[in-house]
Amino acid sequence: xxxxxxxxxxxxxxxxxxxxxxxxxxxxxxxxxxxxxxxxxxxxxxxxxxxxxxxxxxxxxxxxxxxxxxxxxxxxxxxxxxxxxxxxxxxxxxxxxxxxxxxxxxxxxxxxxxxxxxxxxxxxxxxxxxxxxxxxxxxxxxxxxxxxxxxxxxxxxxxxxxxxxxxxxxxxxxxxxxxxxxxxxxxxxx
Numbered sequence: 001x002x003x004x005x006x007x008x009x010x011x012x013x014x015x016x017x018x019x020x021x022x023x024x025x026x027x028x029x030x031x032x033x034x035x036x037x038x039x040x041x042x043x044x045x046x047x048x049x050x051x052x053x054x055x056x057x058x059x060x061x062x063x064x065x066x067x068x069x070x071x072x073x074x075x076x077x078x079x080x081x082x083x084x085x086x087x088x089x090x091x092x093x094x095x096x097x098x099x100x101x102x103x104x105x106x107x108x109x110x111x112x113x114x115x116x117x118x119x120x121x122x123x124x125x126x127x128x129x130x131x132x133x134x135x136x137x138x139x140x141x142x143x144x145x146x147x148x149x150x151x152x153x154x155x156x157x158x159x160x161x162x163x164x165x166x167x168x169x170x171x172x173x174x175x176x177x178x179x180x181x182x183x184x185x186x187x188x189x190x
């Protein structure tokens with residue numbers, strides 16, 4: 001069984017423990033980052049991604065975007081770089097750079113689509129599949145260790161919550177940003 005902790009030195013990231021007093025915002029429209037969901041999700045994502053990255057960065061020279069592209073194409077072969085960016089919500093430039101490096105390293109193959117000759121599609125090469133087969137057990141072991149603090153019911157609730165939030169965020173991203181701004185107070189006229 002693979003152990004993600006066997007990766008080179010783990011990162012020494014400082015996470016603010018629950019015992020640290022939370023500072024209440026002073027102004028009504030000041031964001032309490034300790035409670036602000038987008039911030040908390042970003043911190044969690046960065047912490048998880050950077051810790052998992054230790055399992056593959058030094059050993060295979062993969063960046064986080066390269067691993068994500070490789071993992072997505074292992075699951076969904078035949079996507080274009082634009083489709084990978086859309087599926088993962090990664091920046092298109094980051095995906096394009098990751099694809100270029102993976103193709104240059106022989107870990108991805110690029111081919112012209114049979115259906116649309118203007119479109120190129122990507123697939124994992126034998127070398128890329130070999131890397132994926134070594135990294136996947138490490139990241140799955142990390143996921144198991146991370147989720148070990150949750151019982152079965154909490155895991156199911158987390159899955160439902162993430163699905164609901166992802167669906168809602170996708171719906172909100174399809175609406176104009178002005179619809180999300182808080183109402184402003186009317187100024188008193190003198």
